[in-house]
Amino acid sequence: MELRARIYPIRADMPIVVMNEEDAKDMGVYVSGRVVVEYRGKEVVAIADTTKIFVKEGEIGLFEDIRDLLGVRDGSKINVIGAKRPSSVEFIKKKLNGHSLSNDEIRAIIKDIVDNNLSNIELSAFVVGGYVNGYTMDEIVALTSAMVETGQQIDFGNNIVDKHCIGGVAGNRTTMIIVPIIAAAGLTIPKTSSRAITSPAGTADTMEVLAPVEFDVDELKRIVSKANACIVWGGAVNLAPADDKIIRVEYPLSLDAEGHMLASVIAKKKSVGSDYLIIDIPIGKGAKIDDTKRANSLANKFIELGKRLGISVECLITDGSCPIGSGIGPALEARDVLLALENKGPVDLINKSLDLAGALLELAGRVVRGKGRGVAEHILNSGRAKKKMREIIEAQGGDPEIGVDDIDIGNREETITSEHKGRVRHIDNGIISRIARAAGAPRSKGSGIYMHVSVGDCVNVGDPLFTIYSSTNSRLEDAVRLSQELSPIRVGSIIRTL
Amino acid sequence: MELRARIYPIRADMPIVVMNEEDAKDMGVYVSGRVVVEYRGKEVVAIADTTKIFVKEGEIGLFEDIRDLLGVRDGSKINVIGAKRPSSVEFIKKKLNGHSLSNDEIRAIIKDIVDNNLSNIELSAFVVGGYVNGYTMDEIVALTSAMVETGQQIDFGNNIVDKHCIGGVAGNRTTMIIVPIIAAAGLTIPKTSSRAITSPAGTADTMEVLAPVEFDVDELKRIVSKANACIVWGGAVNLAPADDKIIRVEYPLSLDAEGHMLASVIAKKKSVGSDYLIIDIPIGKGAKIDDTKRANSLANKFIELGKRLGISVECLITDGSCPIGSGIGPALEARDVLLALENKGPVDLINKSLDLAGALLELAGRVVRGKGRGVAEHILNSGRAKKKMREIIEAQGGDPEIGVDDIDIGNREETITSEHKGRVRHIDNGIISRIARAAGAPRSKGSGIYMHVSVGDCVNVGDPLFTIYSSTNSRLEDAVRLSQELSPIRVGSIIRTL
Numbered sequence: 002m003e004l005r006a007r008i009y010p011i012r013a014d015m016p017i018v019v020m021n022e023e024d025a026k027d028m029g030v031y032v033s034g035r036v037v038v039e040y041r042g043k044e045v046v047a048i049a050d051t052t053k054i055f056v057k058e059g060e061i062g063l064f065e066d067i068r069d070l071l072g073v074r075d076g077s078k079i080n081v082i083g084a085k086r087p088s089s090v091e092f093i094k095k096k097l098n099g100h101s102l103s104n105d106e107i108r109a110i111i112k113d114i115v116d117n118n119l120s121n122i123e124l125s126a127f128v129v130g131g132y133v134n135g136y137t138m139d140e141i142v143a144l145t146s147a148m149v150e151t152g153q154q155i156d157f158g159n160n161i162v163d164k165h166c167i168g169g170v171a172g173n174r175t176t177m178i179i180v181p182i183i184a185a186a187g188l189t190i191p192k193t194s195s196r197a198i199t200s201p202a203g204t205a206d207t208m209e210v211l212a213p214v215e216f217d218v219d220e221l222k223r224i225v226s227k228a229n230a231c232i233v234w235g236g237a238v239n240l241a242p243a244d245d246k247i248i249r250v251e252y253p254l255s256l257d258a259e260g261h262m263l264a265s266v267i268a269k270k271k272s273v274g275s276d277y278l279i280i281d282i283p284i285g286k287g288a289k290i291d292d293t294k295r296a297n298s299l300a301n302k303f304i305e306l307g308k309r310l311g312i313s314v315e316c317l318i319t320d321g322s323c324p325i326g327s328g329i330g331p332a333l334e335a336r337d338v339l340l341a342l343e344n345k346g347p348v349d350l351i352n353k354s355l356d357l358a359g360a361l362l363e364l365a366g367r368v369v370r371g372k373g374r375g376v377a378e379h380i381l382n383s384g385r386a387k388k389k390m391r392e393i394i395e396a397q398g399g400d401p402e403i404g405v406d407d408i409d410i411g412n413r414e415e416t417i418t419s420e421h422k423g424r425v426r427h428i429d430n431g432i433i434s435r436i437a438r439a440a441g442a443p444r445s446k447g448s449g450i451y452m453h454v455s456v457g458d459c460v461n462v463g464d465p466l467f468t469i470y471s472s473t474n475s476r477l478e479d480a481v482r483l484s485q486e487l488s489p490i491r492v493g494s495i496i497r498t499l
Numbered sequence: 500m501e502l503r504a505r506i507y508p509i510r511a512d513m514p515i516v517v518m519n520e521e522d523a524k525d526m527g528v529y530v531s532g533r534v535v536v537e538y539r540g541k542e543v544v545a546i547a548d549t550t551k552i553f554v555k556e557g558e559i560g561l562f563e564d565i566r567d568l569l570g571v572r573d574g575s576k577i578n579v580i581g582a583k584r585p586s587s588v589e590f591i592k593k594k595l596n597g598h599s600l601s602n603d604e605i606r607a608i609i610k611d612i613v614d615n616n617l618s619n620i621e622l623s624a625f626v627v628g629g630y631v632n633g634y635t636m637d638e639i640v641a642l643t644s645a646m647v648e649t650g651q652q653i654d655f656g657n658n659i660v661d662k663h664c665i666g667g668v669a670g671n672r673t674t675m676i677i678v679p680i681i682a683a684a685g686l687t688i689p690k691t692s693s694r695a696i697t698s699p700a701g702t703a704d705t706m707e708v709l710a711p712v713e714f715d716v717d718e719l720k721r722i723v724s725k726a727n728a729c730i731v732w733g734g735a736v737n738l739a740p741a742d743d744k745i746i747r748v749e750y751p752l753s754l755d756a757e758g759h760m761l762a763s764v765i766a767k768k769k770s771v772g773s774d775y776l777i778i779d780i781p782i783g784k785g786a787k788i789d790d791t792k793r794a795n796s797l798a799n800k801f802i803e804l805g806k807r808l809g810i811s812v813e814c815l816i817t818d819g820s821c822p823i824g825s826g827i828g829p830a831l832e833a834r835d836v837l838l839a840l841e842n843k844g845p846v847d848l849i850n851k852s853l854d855l856a857g858a859l860l861e862l863a864g865r866v867v868r869g870k871g872r873g874v875a876e877h878i879l880n881s882g883r884a885k886k887k888m889r890e891i892i893e894a895q896g897g898d899p900e901i902g903v904d905d906i907d908i909g910n911r912e913e914t915i916t917s918e919h920k921g922r923v924r925h926i927d928n929g930i931i932s933r934i935a936r937a938a939g940a941p942r943s944k945g946s947g948i949y950m951h952v953s954v955g956d957c958v959n960v961g962d963p964l965f966t967i968y969s970s971t972n973s974r975l976e977d978a979v980r981l982s983q984e985l986s987p988i989r990v991g992s993i994i995r996t997l
Contacts, residue, residue, distance in 0.1 A: 009508065009509050010507065010508070011507050011517075011560070012553040013550075013553065014551070014552070026695070026696055027942045029697070031697075032697055033751065034750070034751035053512070054510070054512070055509070062509070093752070094752060097754070099631075120619070121620050122622075122623040123623075123751060124620075125621075126752050129623070129624045129631075130627060133597075133627075133632065134631065199527070199530055249529075249549070252529055253530065253584070253618065254588065438527070444521070444525045
């Protein structure tokens with residue numbers, strides 16, 4: 002069908018055209034959702050959005066990206082024909098019908114996701130199908146492999162160690178303590194981390210307070226060959242890019258499909274060639290996982306999936322019922338980290354980091370079972386971890402001499418005090434995170450919360466519970482208001498009121 | 500957050516804004532997918548699409564519809580805050596988790612669908628959730644009621660009769676024969692029909708060859724009070740508008756969720772106040788339903804759903820393995836109808852129409868059980884149905900004297916002949932429909948196919964099987980090529996080759 006191009010001065014992340022619904026029905030496009038748009042020998046396949054009103058019959062709305070690809074102008078007559086659905090849509094349908102998918106079918110879907118060949122409708126159906134019908138371990142292996150294959154893979158050599166935390170706990174910046182300990186022990190740990198999506202700080206956001214975190218593959222290799230380690234943002238090197246696109250659909254629905262989560266974690270580790278991997282699974286009220294049974298089941302799946310992909314995985318189930326560390330927010334957490342590396346930081350943060358580092362040393366065969374924690378402690382106490390961290394900071398282009406006082410904290414603050422006398426019973430991770438975000442974290446690096454108490458501490462009326470820092474008065478007011486509404490800290494003896 | 504408006508000269512069917520992904524994450528919008536956009540006291544809730552690149556941080560892309568609502572200009576600073584997900588998204592999630600939904604939950608979802616409050620991601624999740632997890636009868640009743648309530652309802656009085664066919668059979672234009680028979684018998688039958696989406700002709704497309712079919716509610720009431728009947732396009736009066744929006748998501752995935760189908764059919768009937776309803780369920784190879792068991796189950800659900808909504812439903816399971824009638828395409832089918840009303844048209848079309856009309860007369864209590872077919876036959880043979888059809892055509896503003904020869908057929912034609920001698924074993928509905936569409940139907944009303952044979956006929960080599968009509972040579976060539984590729988008619992004795 003010949004249609005008259007109407008160019009819209011927009012660029013889209015994927016090739017989209019807008020057609021009148023009647024033209025779309027006539028061409029069968031209403032059904033496939035896709036067209037081949039052809040102009041003077043050049044062609045492109047696009048998702049066809051339909052409208053009853055805003056594009057007239059006989060016209061087709063094109064965005065600038067397609068205009069440039071085809072060299073078409075506003076008003077040009079272009080040839081549009083219905084395109085077949087990619088076969089991945091049939092495979093998505095197969096999943097909806099309760100069948101398992103083969104390697105090749107899963108690879109086709111993941112490839113089309115990465116290539117932006119699927120519409121939001123189709124992508125949502127894929128995510129929902131996996132969520133409702135679940136995946137077999139064979140399917141998860143295929144998902145993981147396909148995610149690895151469709152992204153960047155980096156060879157950092159042999160005996161690569163790594164760690165991962167499934168998240169959901171405020172503070173909890175153990176990575177930045179574990180990595181220097183492990184690297185100081187002579188192991189290679191090229192750690193790629195994420196930025197916050199819903200939390201007040203990701204490890205990448207926190208590390209960025211101390212040094213740049215965005216590098217290309219060559220730079221990354223140079224850093225790791227220099228320092229035996231790095232702490233960088235994984236998003237800059239395109240590891241398992243399917244993951245981001247799946248998350249983009251999961252978030253609006255609050256879906257957290259286990260199969261996708263397993264695949265996404267292991268794919269990112271496989272992409273950097275990890276051989277040994279410790280996974281931290283925090284459990285407890287307010288954490289992502291609240292019961293031991295689910296944590297055990299998840300751990301076993303991580304171990305099995307790792308085995309299938311040639312990674313030795315060990316999972317540590319940890320207490321995720323309250324924040325770890327005192328600072329919440331990039332700069333406040335970075336301060337905690339620098340203090341911890343001098344063995345002066347929050348006890349629970351150091352304690353947890355040493356357990357995880359010890360387990361990793363044991364897993365990688367660097368020390369015998371039962372001795373890991375001791376060795377890790379020794380490396381920290383001796384100052385070797387601190388020294389290693391300064392090497393990493395320097396290799397990434399930061400100032401190796403950076404000290405706690407060099408880190409700027411938001412210059413507006415307000416301290417929330419206890420209204421009760423008693424023992425701190427519970428600190429809610431989710432609420433603490435929301436308050437820290439309201440204060441401006443993670444974008445405003447100096448904003449966030451500093452906790453003055455931990456669970457189990459005794460407090461009197463008027464004792465400081467936590468201080469909110471922000472860079473603007475209005476953000477500070479928002480955060481204070483939120484903390485008054487939601488009361489993240491409970492003092493008393495009652496576990497639950499029914 | 501204050502963002503600078505960038506206006507795009509586009510209108511969308513729903514309120515959409517485009518934000519940079521970093522701003523969206525910062526505001527928590529990445530997660531909810533929604534914002535409140537506020538400017539000088541006016542505000543609107545919009546779905547937020549995110550982009551990494553094409554909208555810069557600090558900017559927000561607005562389409563013209565929102566620009567006009569807010570009176571904002573390109574470059575204006577507008578206030579944008581994250582909006583809560585509508586509660587219907589939680590209910591969709593509940594369905595994904597395998598739970599049944601209450602009346603109120605379903606009503607909230609359907610209302611948000613009709614009001615364009617759901618993004619494609621959410622709408623797809625809803626449709627897929629219903630498809631994978633199915634609906635209880637209570638849920639289907641709630642879906643149906645909600646679809647009725649959110650659309651136009653028309654009161655045509657008491658004892659309203661109606662018919663519906665679940666479709667999938669080429670030709671099969673029984674409605675246009677049944678309606679005049681029923682109306683001639685003194686019953687009121689305000690028939691609303693659909694236009695073709697994937698088929699070569701809907702009843703509304705075919706009726707449009709004889710008379711206009713798009714009317715508002717008042718016009719419709721006047722037509723029905725005049726002729727006791729109408730044959731019009733339902734799309735013009737906004738009956739159960741949720742249905743269209745659900746179909747828009749089902750088609751790209753080829754989903755045909757039974758629950759939605761049941762609700763959609765009955766909702767449209769309830770919206771016009773039908774009391775008695777005959778549903779035609781064609782089964783057989785190539786039809787929508789291929790086995791008796793599924794047809795029986797579907798029929799029982801239609802009957803139960805009808806009962807719950809106060810409609811007496813009877814289902815007739817009919818032979819849908821091959822086309823009914825000779826013409827395929829609006830004009831060719833309209834010719835069949837006019838001939839049939841003179842008792843000269845295709846035998847199978849007349850035969851089926853009389854059976855359905857007879858069943859409807861019995862269901863509505865107009866004649867005793869067993870006598871319906873005879874009465875219907877008498878009405879047709881006596882010329883009263885033809886006279887009634889002319890009244891209907893006149894009431895809808897058509898020429899009541901229209902004859903077969905007044906109907907234009909595409910002036911390019913090619914006849915496909917048999918390559919074999921033997922008996923016609925099978926005629927494939929789906930392929931016949933595709934060929935007729937390739938020839939230009941339904942948009943080009945005179946294009947389509949005329950069948951010269953039926954299943955069971957004996958043919959010799961060179962005998963005409965069917966003639967393709969088109970209004971352009973290129974469309975004719977496309978259709979001929981397709982019929983050569985796909986061979987819609989099988990001559991011989993073999994049922995299946997394995």
